[in-house]
Amino acid sequence: xxxxxxxxxxQKIQExxxxxxxxxxxxxxxxxxxxxxxxxxxxLKQVLRSYFPMQEEKDHRVYGAEDGAIRGNMFRQxxxxxxxxxxxxxxxxxxxxxxxxxxxPLLFRTVPNPELHNGQAIQMIDEVRHxxxxxxxxxxxxxxxxxxxGFNSSLRNFQNDYCGTIGRQFAEGFITGDAITAASxxxxxxxxxxxxxxLFVAMPAEAAANGDYLLPTVFHSVQSDESRxxxxxxxxxxxxxxDESNHQLLERDLRYAWWNNxxxxxAAIGTFIEYGTKDRRKDRESYAEMWRRWIxxxxxxxxxxxxxxxxxxxxxxxxxxxxxxxxNKGYVHEVAQFFATGWLANYxxxxxxxxxxxxxxxxxxxxxYDKYGKWWENYNRLSVPNGHHPIVAEDVDYVYPHxxxxxxxxxLIREDMVTDKVDGQWRTYCSETCRWTDAEAFxxxxxxxxxxxMGQLVGAREWETLYHGxxxxxxxxxxGFVRDDGKTMVAQPHLDLDPKKMWTLDHLRRMPEVQSPNxxxxxxxxxxxxxxxxxxxxxxxxxxxxxxx
Amino acid sequence: xxxxxxxxxxxxxxTDAEAGAKVFPDSGARxxxxxxxxxRKQSHYEDVTVEVQPDPRHYLAQGWLYAFxxxxxxxxxxxxxxxxxxxxxxxxxxxxxxxxxGYDWPAHGWHEFRDPNEEWELTLYRYxxxxxxxxxxxxxxxxxxxxxxxxxxxxxxxxxxxxxxxMHVDHGLGLYLFAxxxxxxxxxxxxxxxxxxxxxxxxxxxxxxxxxxxxSEEIEGFDGTAHLSTWxxxxxxxxxxxxxxxxxxxDDWCEAVFAANVVFEPLVGELFRSNLVQQAAxxxxxxxxxxxxxxEEFDFAERDLRYTRVMFxxxxxxxxxxxxxxxILQEWLGTxxxxxxxxxxxxxxxxxxxxxxxxxxxxxxDRVKSRFGGILSDLRLQTPKELAQ
Numbered sequence: 052x053x054x055x056x057x058x059x060x061x062q063k064i065q066e067x068x069x070x071x072x073x074x075x076x077x078x079x080x081x082x083x084x085x086x087x088x089x090x091x092x093x094x095l096k097q098v099l100r101s102y103f104p105m106q107e108e109k110d111h112r113v114y115g116a117e118d119g120a121i122r123g124n125m126f127r128q129x130x131x132x133x134x135x136x137x138x139x140x141x142x143x144x145x146x147x148x149x150x151x152x153x154x155x156p157l158l159f160r161t162v163p164n165p166e167l168h169n170g171q172a173i174q175m176i177d178e179v180r181h182x183x184x185x186x187x188x189x190x191x192x193x194x195x196x197x198x199x200x201g202f203n204s205s206l207r208n209f210q211n212d213y214c215g216t217i218g219r220q221f222a223e224g225f226i227t228g229d230a231i232t233a234a235s236x237x238x239x240x241x242x243x244x245x246x247x248x249x250l251f252v253a254m255p256a257e258a259a260a261n262g263d264y265l266l267p268t269v270f271h272s273v274q275s276d277e278s279r280x281x282x283x284x285x286x287x288x289x290x291x292x293x294d295e296s297n298h299q300l301l302e303r304d305l306r307y308a309w310w311n312n313x314x315x316x317x318a319a320i321g322t323f324i325e326y327g328t329k330d331r332r333k334d335r336e337s338y339a340e341m342w343r344r345w346i347x348x349x350x351x352x353x354x355x356x357x358x359x360x361x362x363x364x365x366x367x368x369x370x371x372x373x374x375x376x377x378x379n380k381g382y383v384h385e386v387a388q389f390f391a392t393g394w395l396a397n398y399x400x401x402x403x404x405x406x407x408x409x410x411x412x413x414x415x416x417x418x419x420y421d422k423y424g425k426w427w428e429n430y431n432r433l434s435v436p437n438g439h440h441p442i443v444a445e446d447v448d449y450v451y452p453h454x455x456x457x458x459x460x461x462x463l464i465r466e467d468m469v470t471d472k473v474d475g476q477w478r479t480y481c482s483e484t485c486r487w488t489d490a491e492a493f494x495x496x497x498x499x500x501x502x503x504x505m506g507q508l509v510g511a512r513e514w515e516t517l518y519h520g521x522x523x524x525x526x527x528x529x530x531g532f533v534r535d536d537g538k539t540m541v542a543q544p545h546l547d548l549d550p551k552k553m554w555t556l557d558h559l560r561r562m563p564e565v566q567s568p569n570x571x572x573x574x575x576x577x578x579x580x581x582x583x584x585x586x587x588x589x590x591x592x593x594x595x596x597x598x599x600x
Numbered sequence: 601x602x603x604x605x606x607x608x609x610x611x612x613x614x615t616d617a618e619a620g621a622k623v624f625p626d627s628g629a630r631x632x633x634x635x636x637x638x639x640r641k642q643s644h645y646e647d648v649t650v651e652v653q654p655d656p657r658h659y660l661a662q663g664w665l666y667a668f669x670x671x672x673x674x675x676x677x678x679x680x681x682x683x684x685x686x687x688x689x690x691x692x693x694x695x696x697x698x699x700x701x702g703y704d705w706p707a708h709g710w711h712e713f714r715d716p717n718e719e720w721e722l723t724l725y726r727y728x729x730x731x732x733x734x735x736x737x738x739x740x741x742x743x744x745x746x747x748x749x750x751x752x753x754x755x756x757x758x759x760x761x762x763x764x765x766x767m768h769v770d771h772g773l774g775l776y777l778f779a780x781x782x783x784x785x786x787x788x789x790x791x792x793x794x795x796x797x798x799x800x801x802x803x804x805x806x807x808x809x810x811x812x813x814x815x816s817e818e819i820e821g822f823d824g825t826a827h828l829s830t831w832x833x834x835x836x837x838x839x840x841x842x843x844x845x846x847x848x849x850x851d852d853w854c855e856a857v858f859a860a861n862v863v864f865e866p867l868v869g870e871l872f873r874s875n876l877v878q879q880a881a882x883x884x885x886x887x888x889x890x891x892x893x894x895x896e897e898f899d900f901a902e903r904d905l906r907y908t909r910v911m912f913x914x915x916x917x918x919x920x921x922x923x924x925x926x927x928i929l930q931e932w933l934g935t936x937x938x939x940x941x942x943x944x945x946x947x948x949x950x951x952x953x954x955x956x957x958x959x960x961x962x963x964x965x966d967r968v969k970s971r972f973g974g975i976l977s978d979l980r981l982q983t984p985k986e987l988a989q
Binding site: 059060063064066067068069071072073074075076077079081098099100103104106107110114124126127128129130131134145146149152153154155156157159168169171172175176179180182183184186187190193194195196197198199200203204205206207210211216219220223224226227228229233259260261262329330332334335459495503504505506507508509510511512514516517518519520521529530534535536539541548549550553567570 | 608610612613614615616617618619620621622624625626627628629630631632633634635644647648649650651652653654659660661662663664665666667668669671673674694695696697698699700701720721722724725726728729731732733735736767768771772774775776779780781782783784788791792795796798799802803805806807809810812813825827828831832841842845846848849850851
């Protein structure tokens with residue numbers, strides 16, 4: 052920018068805002084937080100005169116790389132195992148991005164500090180950028196990767212699919228409910244500050260190791276914006292902390308946001324990184340190792356803990372428990388196993404694990420083979436249709452799990468599953484924290500305090516219930532996960548594209564009907580339900596039935 | 601002798617996973633198949649925009665997952681009084697055994713809107729980067745050639761006070777009307793277009809603010825704070841200020857976009873920019889200010905008004921609700937035309953302030969009224985009687 056310093060320019064644009072003299076801007080979103088009108092500087096310090104050319108330059112680099120990848124036939128070296136999981140990831144992620152754009156106005160009236168609004172508006176357009184640049188990447192994959200199925204139908208698919216909807220809540224959590232809970236704590240303080248590290252830094256590194264250098268190109272460009280957004284959240288958090296009456300709400304929201312982000316993001320990204328890669332070098336970091344570095348050390352110890360002195364009550368117990376779930380309770384492995392169990396309800400192909408994979412898992416997660424090895428051998432055995440059912444309907448020592456009403460990931464760590472009767476319905480939860488989120492946090496009163504602006508968990512939150520009593524072939528057809536011959540499924544439990552080895556709707560016709568675990572739970576008597584819960588808690592690991600007494 | 605340890609790096613593997621390597625079901629299905637293009641072929645803009653923001657009426661099988669305290673989730677259609685065909689059909693109710701199917705795409709007429717500017721990431725950064733680069737060069741060239749020394753004395757004051765005051769309009773509407781409205785519309789096509797509109801206004805506000813800063817450094821006696829006192833206290837600006845604030849107070853997102861882009865901008869924005877500043881500046885020795893104001897004029901006339909026209913054209917020609925929508929738009933015209941005309945007339949004293957006078961206020965007002973009438977005519981709306989005042 053000419054000869055004006057950025058600081059001077061930034062100071063000048065602070066003169067743009069004014070206090071209304073005649074009419075207040077419309078107030079459409081509520082919060083139970085209160086803010087003093089303490090002056091805080093706009094942390095983003097971004098002036099559009101330099102911002103637009105900077106973003107344009109970043110675009111030049113991204114689109115130049117995309118062009119180069121096509122000319123250089125990058126797809127001759129891309130691992131299909133990796134690209135298949137991108138069908139799920141890239142169908143989900145543009146929605147959280149665009150939702151972050153839509154979330155910014157929630158803060159305009161609720162955080163009465165015009166200096167912050169400039170940064171929020173720039174974040175808004177950054178997020179529009181992320182959404183369309185990611186859609187464009189998916190379009191490129193669809194056009195240039197061997198199997199376009201699943202990419203070509205992605206924005207219909209992920210909104211029907213039981214994995215896609217796990218991700219969708221990540222987006223909807225930004226745009227509804229209490230404005231500060233949603234757009235500040237859930238979005239910027241936790242999702243962007245903590246979990247974009249694994250999303251946009253750890254995952255691209257794994258993509259590159261699998262021959263895909265376009266995902267790193269796009270997502271590192273995205274991440275260079277995220278780092279600016281983090282300062283938006285930080286400034287709002289400091290303002291919120293300055294008012295004592297907010298501390299109870301901050302404690303609630305940090306617990307909810309942390310746990311939900313962990314449950315959702317670690318499920319998805321952990322699976323992509325650990326089960327979507329072909330890079331089995333023993334010295335490459337596992338997801339657990341990445342998590343420890345990016346989330347535990349960088350976020351928790353360097354960012355959150357220093358805020359304790361300002362009165363922030365940090366959910367130390369939940370951070371330790373998230374690590375415990377990842378390291379000791381096999382969270383990522385349980386999720387990957389579940390996604391593979393239900394492969395037939397998805398819209399991508401899931402490659403079986405090989406001996407090389409087993410060796411790597413055992414090296415990184417000692418004891419892995421004893422828990423999961425046999426099941427993955429069965430998955431491999433049952434991957435090509437040969438007179439048997441898909442693995443979900445075969446006896447492989449796996450009990451189909453109940454779904455967590457809150458995070459919508461199934462209750463895979465069986466001993467942690469809890470039930471509660473909420474809003475007249477028996478619900479299952481993966482953990483006590485998810486029960487608390489639904490039954491206590493997302494309510495109009497919290498610990499005796501009126502919280503009239505708090506949002507609600509709504510919707511048909513269990514995919515299985517929609518298809519209770521349906522034939523599997525009809526389920527897949529209803530979701531539209533069928534290829535252009537009208538019968539071959541988009542999803543496959545292997546990577547072989549020989550049509551003779553691909554599953555079709557005809558193979559599913561003979562399967563038993565879909566049964567919704569929640570419908571069945573609500574049909575039980577109290578005694579039956581108590582016995583069911585006791586049995587469920589004794590199941591696992593790896594979904595094994597409870598041992599006989 | 602030193603030994604080199606082999607570095608641990610992933611090994612490239614030939615996978616032959618490129619398009620066309622094998623033939624199998626769907627191997628040639630390389631188009632997004634979940635929406636119908638507006639024209640015969642899907643555009644790049646549509647591919648990166650359509651359906652990113654979902655809708656429970658078609659593919660959203662499990663419905664919205666989070667809601668506001670009142671139970672409304674996502675993007676309620678009733679956030680505007682206007683309706684597109686299909687708006688009154690209820691969201692499909694899902695329960696045990698219901699399946700996931702909704703109505704056939706697009707389920708309702710809101711999804712038929714396409715931004716004629718086809719704005720997405722690539723276009724919006726390219727466009728705005730070009731604008732700021734050109735403006736920087738214009739201002740820098742003027743600075744180096746000492747062009748500001750050619751300005752009439754009164755014109756220096758005029759720019760400090762009145763051109764400066766306009767930055768507040770841009771900023772206020774950019775943030776609290778347009779950026780705010782980007783949360784409200786039911787489709788991604790609407791909200792993206794509105795976001796881009798917001799950035800045009802915020803950029804224009806900053807263009808004027810930074811120009812003001814340059815002038816403070818280049819022109820002796822240039823009062824860089826005069827825009828604040830003018831905006832706060834000058835009676836000639838209080839009509840515009842009151843109207844701008846009133847615009848940001850609108851709850852209905854369609855009314856906000858309509859009132860700002862169909863009524864306020866043609867009657868007040870273009871009056872001030874094209875019929876006052878642009879006309880007066882050259883005769884007062886100023887060839888720089890018109891380039892800034894001209895950039896904003898282009899943003900509005902060629903980009904923002906363009907999408908606005910298409911958006912409302914669909915609604916007034918809607919196969920189910922054309923009459924309903926037209927009636928409401930007429931009602932909004934009845935509300936906003938008098939307010940905007942009053943704001944325009946309050947600005948009248950500005951016309952007599954430069955040494956070299958622009959054409960008469962009334963002539964300028966007639967011109968913008970005539971253009972405004974044309975916009976209404978294109979939308980098949982009737983010119984409100986207040987316009988004759």
